[in-house]
Amino acid sequence: MGNSFGRLFRITTYGESHGTAIGVIIDGCPAGLAIDEDLIQDELTRRKPGQSRITTQRKEDDRFEIQSGVFEGRTTGTPISLVIYNKDQKSKDYSHIADKFRPSHADFTYHEKYGVRDYRGGGRSSARETAARVAAGAIAKQLLKESGMEITAYVSQVGDISAPDYKKMDLSLIEDNIVRCPDTNTAEKMIQLIDKVRKDRDTIGGVVTCIAAGVPAGLGEPVFDKLHAELGKAMLSINAVKGFEYGSGFEGTRMRGSAHNDEFFEEKGKVRTKTNFSGGIQGGISNGEDIYFNVAFKPVATIMQDQESVNEQGEPVTVSGKGRHDPCVVPRAVPIVEAMAALVIADHYLINKVSKSE
Amino acid sequence: MGNSFGRLFRITTYGESHGTAIGVIIDGCPAGLAIDEDLIQDELTRRKPGQSRITTQRKEDDRFEIQSGVFEGRTTGTPISLVIYNKDQKSKDYSHIADKFRPSHADFTYHEKYGVRDYRGGGRSSARETAARVAAGAIAKQLLKESGMEITAYVSQVGDISAPDYKKMDLSLIEDNIVRCPDTNTAEKMIQLIDKVRKDRDTIGGVVTCIAAGVPAGLGEPVFDKLHAELGKAMLSINAVKGFEYGSGFEGTRMRGSAHNDEFFEEKGKVRTKTNFSGGIQGGISNGEDIYFNVAFKPVATIMQDQESVNEQGEPVTVSGKGRHDPCVVPRAVPIVEAMAALVIADHYLINKVSKSE
Amino acid sequence: MGNSFGRLFRITTYGESHGTAIGVIIDGCPAGLAIDEDLIQDELTRRKPGQSRITTQRKEDDRFEIQSGVFEGRTTGTPISLVIYNKDQKSKDYSHIADKFRPSHADFTYHEKYGVRDYRGGGRSSARETAARVAAGAIAKQLLKESGMEITAYVSQVGDISAPDYKKMDLSLIEDNIVRCPDTNTAEKMIQLIDKVRKDRDTIGGVVTCIAAGVPAGLGEPVFDKLHAELGKAMLSINAVKGFEYGSGFEGTRMRGSAHNDEFFEEKGKVRTKTNFSGGIQGGISNGEDIYFNVAFKPVATIMQDQESVNEQGEPVTVSGKGRHDPCVVPRAVPIVEAMAALVIADHYLINKVSKSE
Amino acid sequence: MGNSFGRLFRITTYGESHGTAIGVIIDGCPAGLAIDEDLIQDELTRRKPGQSRITTQRKEDDRFEIQSGVFEGRTTGTPISLVIYNKDQKSKDYSHIADKFRPSHADFTYHEKYGVRDYRGGGRSSARETAARVAAGAIAKQLLKESGMEITAYVSQVGDISAPDYKKMDLSLIEDNIVRCPDTNTAEKMIQLIDKVRKDRDTIGGVVTCIAAGVPAGLGEPVFDKLHAELGKAMLSINAVKGFEYGSGFEGTRMRGSAHNDEFFEEKGKVRTKTNFSGGIQGGISNGEDIYFNVAFKPVATIMQDQESVNEQGEPVTVSGKGRHDPCVVPRAVPIVEAMAALVIADHYLINKVSKSE
Numbered sequence A, B, C, D: 001m002g003n004s005f006g007r008l009f010r011i012t013t014y015g016e017s018h019g020t021a022i023g024v025i026i027d028g029c030p031a032g033l034a035i036d037e038d039l040i041q042d043e044l045t046r047r048k049p050g051q052s053r054i055t056t057q058r059k060e061d062d063r064f065e066i067q068s069g070v071f072e073g074r075t076t077g078t079p080i081s082l083v084i085y086n087k088d089q090k091s092k093d094y095s096h097i098a099d100k101f102r103p104s105h106a107d108f109t110y111h112e113k114y115g116v117r118d119y120r121g122g123g124r125s126s127a128r129e130t131a132a133r134v135a136a137g138a139i140a141k142q143l144l145k146e147s148g149m150e151i152t153a154y155v156s157q158v159g160d161i162s163a164p165d166y167k168k169m170d171l172s173l174i175e176d177n178i179v180r181c182p183d184t185n186t187a188e189k190m191i192q193l194i195d196k197v198r199k200d201r202d203t204i205g206g207v208v209t210c211i212a213a214g215v216p217a218g219l220g221e222p223v224f225d226k227l228h229a230e231l232g233k234a235m236l237s238i239n240a241v242k243g244f245e246y247g248s249g250f251e252g253t254r255m256r257g258s259a260h261n262d263e264f265f266e267e268k269g270k271v272r273t274k275t276n277f278s279g280g281i282q283g284g285i286s287n288g289e290d291i292y293f294n295v296a297f298k299p300v301a302t303i304m305q306d307q308e309s310v311n312e313q314g315e316p317v318t319v320s321g322k323g324r325h326d327p328c329v330v331p332r333a334v335p336i337v338e339a340m341a342a343l344v345i346a347d348h349y350l351i352n353k354v355s356k357s358e
Helices: A037-047 A107-114 A120-125 A127-146 A171-176 A184-199 A227-236 A249-254 A330-354 B037-047 B107-114 B120-125 B127-146 B171-176 B184-199 B227-236 B249-254 B330-354 C037-047 C107-114 C120-125 C127-146 C171-176 C184-199 C227-236 C249-254 C330-354 D037-047 D107-114 D120-125 D127-146 D171-176 D184-199 D227-236 D249-254 D330-354
Strands: A010-014 A021-027 A064-068 A080-085 A150-158 A206-213 A241-246 A264-267 A270-273 A291-297 A307-310 A316-319 B010-014 B021-027 B064-068 B080-085 B150-158 B206-213 B241-246 B264-267 B270-273 B291-297 B307-310 B316-319 C010-014 C021-027 C064-068 C080-085 C150-158 C206-213 C241-246 C264-267 C270-273 C291-297 C307-310 C316-319 D010-014 D021-027 D064-068 D080-085 D150-158 D206-213 D241-246 D264-267 D270-273 D291-297 D307-310 D316-319
Touching: A010 A127, A010 D021, A021 A127, A021 D010, A021 D064, A037 A064, A037 A127, A037 A330, A064 D021, A080 A127, A107 A120, A120 A127, A127 A150, A127 A330, A150 A171, A150 A184, A150 A330, A206 A330, A206 B249, A227 A241, A227 A291, A227 A330, A227 B227, A241 A249, A241 B249, A249 B206, A249 B241, A249 B291, A264 B307, A291 A330, A291 B249, A307 B264, A330 C330, B010 B127, B010 C021, B021 B127, B021 C010, B021 C064, B037 B064, B037 B127, B037 B330, B064 C021, B080 B127, B107 B120, B120 B127, B127 B150, B127 B330, B150 B171, B150 B184, B150 B330, B206 B330, B227 B241, B227 B291, B227 B330, B241 B249, B291 B330, B330 D330, C010 C127, C021 C127, C037 C064, C037 C127, C037 C330, C080 C127, C107 C120, C120 C127, C127 C150, C127 C330, C150 C171, C150 C184, C150 C330, C206 C330, C206 D249, C227 C241, C227 C291, C227 C330, C227 D227, C241 C249, C241 D249, C249 D206, C249 D241, C249 D291, C264 D307, C291 C330, C291 D249, C307 D264, D010 D127, D021 D127, D037 D064, D037 D127, D037 D330, D080 D127, D107 D120, D120 D127, D127 D150, D127 D330, D150 D171, D150 D184, D150 D330, D206 D330, D227 D241, D227 D291, D227 D330, D241 D249, D291 D330
Parallel strands: none
Antiparallel strands: A010 A021, A021 A080, A064 A080, A150 A206, A206 A291, A241 A291, A241 B241, A264 A270, A307 A316, B010 B021, B021 B080, B064 B080, B150 B206, B206 B291, B241 B291, B264 B270, B307 B316, C010 C021, C021 C080, C064 C080, C150 C206, C206 C291, C241 C291, C241 D241, C264 C270, C307 C316, D010 D021, D021 D080, D064 D080, D150 D206, D206 D291, D241 D291, D264 D270, D307 D316
């Protein structure tokens, strides 16, 4: 359970890192949408391991295949199955961790919950699962683009190094550097820090900021399914995420209402707000301004150092770091954040089509 | 839509602040649970307006009635209907705001989404809606208590004033002061700040921290319905919430993996972690340690000052502050945070009963 | 669980026959729909006990109240709460059946499932629960009417007495007699049969036929949520229903494809079928022709005779018939069948609004 | 939408008859269940085309592959992906029907609903979709078997030829003949009829009867999700099904309550019923007796004869019968009915685990 997400634009994912394949079924994508497969591949490539020296050096191709739901380049309204076959999935030797609980991984909790677990490469808890989200998100993005909406994320913090406010940067530069921070100076410092952390055989956390532009007023449901609550759940469901804030966020707790309130004005026949501490969402419903939010990622749990732990029998063991892992997850998390945001907004875009009687 | 929450322990709420009643239907509460109605009333009383000088002076009684699902003091497995009648719901004059959009309220977004809206007292967007959540949460708490789980929240920040870490305070003191902060010194400063803000006819934000103790390992689903993702959505669905973080949260983004990882050890036959940056949840599943998280509340949008805005025709108008409102929402938000946490954990407690084959 | 129905136009019901009230929350009714409260009351009156000599003589008023979701005569998009208070709910003496399992009632199965049960008047398993469905259905009907759809049901069989095909009768005559069969001769015979059965202190089964006219092509989902599968579930969820068939139904199993296939032709720019064995649904999706189906009701289980049974201890007991009950349920089932059909079609009417991309 | 089924044991299917593959994701199968892949293949083989002279002569292999969720022969609690690749899926020439609406097929309704459709071999509306259901059902059967439940279906009617009551036959003989009727004499007549119909280039309808034995009391939810309502929806969602009845069914409408009521008695410490007109379900909840029901299948729409119709432009056209199709669908429908029944009962078996508090 818990492998589906969304209400009308609904995805279901499957697959372990060392099984035959991972994949996603999209149920509820409207019929007649033109699908550009290159755009899907581009997103997968942004997420894939081995893309630069600051990510894991593991090589994965992440080629996808559409198995259903698209005919002659257009969606048919039937489920879209996207599969990514695991190359090279034959297990190397995992016996050194088969019965050990790696600190801050999901080994122990899976063991407690299910009694059995696929210990190879993290199994279902592997970050590889997010490739399916990115593929589905790429289709959601195409649906949103049709209606003038665009989702953009970037790395706004690595360790203690932070980028300026998004309004002060040129977001078209995000893909110009390997850390995906649009401010060149900050990007340089972030890369240096990640390099250092990697040499220390350690990892470091960071923040991804995301902006959804062009979202019309009216998306989101007033009570439990507030647009930011759905975005929050979506982000918190990504591996390694520890926090979510939108608009003024945690900083807003220090403000007074008189400073925080976004006064309305009229501009070219459209109701706008002078400030946007609301982050484009009021009462859980989009108001037409930019939606923006921050997503906090902890340092990756896999480090190249020895750590104390216990095994399934509760005996003390040492877990040794092996393999190729990301010193910092945020550069590769950027397309994942975008994908999840696109899925949420696409879903609410459809849900909102039935909010008014005719 | 969006007025239901939970999968097996599922609530549906209804009601506007100036209708006949608000209420909640709980579907999926197991049969045979003894219900203590006093405990439900206690929670509602913790939330109700007019409880102290630092909350709104509006008087609401918030008496509830059980209409179904409980027979001879025990749940029967059928839906539990809890209703709270709105006393005094005859509208006073709301004509001064009927067609105006109050800044940072839901007036404009409801108008865009639905075309029509009940403008009296905020209608469905009124914080009064949370009374239904608190009533339902009080039943969830009774279910959890049966299995040794306990949810406790308190005010950890008001404006710039912060309380110490939860481990350094005596949480039994929370209800000893009107701001619901267990550290007496901090509480005193918070109350002074709120007093000052109220005199300034302004409002201020704050943070509520919540701890779930006694939660067994195994609760939560691995992918989209991670336990912290569900908690996050629950909290973000509360009026005025701008952010959520659990465990190390946003601070954890500055840490290195070697410091952040929670090493396992064995204690009295139980697997424990030496530190708890994970916040009691690993891979989306509870690990048996304390679950703790922070919820950020913005300053209340209703201020006793004039603000610029527009009306439904897009014309410039002045919105004047009137009535009795909370200068700071966090003291009354404490039971709401607890209620939503209880609902999430009760739901996952039931869901987890089917995770293993026999 | 299981007390909600529908996906976008979604209802949740609650209440026992001897609690304070029964009711329904409608979540997802589009905003701006004009609500005629008299039409809701009319439907409740068609269902209520004591309406004629061939129904139970129990008197229930079945007055409803709208608690939320309607403002100045129009829906607001927020949940609509409809409540029907139970008059006179103080229990008379139920001690004679408190621990006995009445044959073919839900006493035993509730006992097995929940351990506890409200034995007064059947509790949640009482047919009184259907009043909530009728009230919600009356709102669904108003939504459908706006788009030219109309749902009509009648009694087509009582015991061995059957009415002619619906195309051969004048459906405007349904309400002209107390058995709700539009053919006067057949109605007369049905009434005589029910009278006789009542005098025998017995009960008899029957069939309700329903027609949905004006349903546009395109409603229903192709695989699991086929329109007729949803209608079937809706009907089978009504107390005492034993079967459902649509279009040619069970008779169609005896036919050959060459006779059963509905050939297409064009009429005034619209694709029509020459025959309608498909019952207006092909591949699970409406085709624009009349949707029609039959619903089989068993004889009511409560009879005015002594029956052998056991009690909660497994001991042999005699259950004696007491009270006032329906000798035949179908006349009162007519508005219930219509209500459930309206709910299904309203739901799929909304779902279909997102089937095509723009 | 509508491609998922079940609440806790939940399947999502995808795939068109002429795409790359069809498949199913099972989300919610408990961990630790031993999976026998041969049993899955056996069920697929019972459904596959070309299995005997009375089914279509089209050859499909229907080999499946497990892509995830099973590790070392046991389920892990993560989604189980079962894929069946379409061999030979390169389209032969479908231009003769590309823009024609075949009578009583889904061509017209898909066209109306989606605007586009994959016309090759029926696309998503192809009966091939049911292979995914059978594969998933084979896993549900293994879960049920663990707890002593068994699902058995057979052909009880072809055209006008009917088998005796299920209690009067030896159900172990079902697979002994190609029509899957356990009564040898009846089976012989059914086969002769199908042979005749096939020679007439026509098709014929029939009925499948299904029995679920060993189902414990307590499964099913009282109101909308009654066990028989869920079974009914499941059956009605199968291609070509026109009706569903359980227990006394439509015949029960002719009975009196005094004859129809199932009196209780005690046998070896278990509460039993003397008769079983209830079909093992009372008030929507299983009572421990055999659950039995009938499913009506119309004659297959594809006939080897010319038929009148229209094309997408509304112009009159002739549709000519071509290819290899089933003269009667019921023999191959037997495993599909069993699969859907197993899915419903497995789902409610899990749901019922949370009906009582501890």
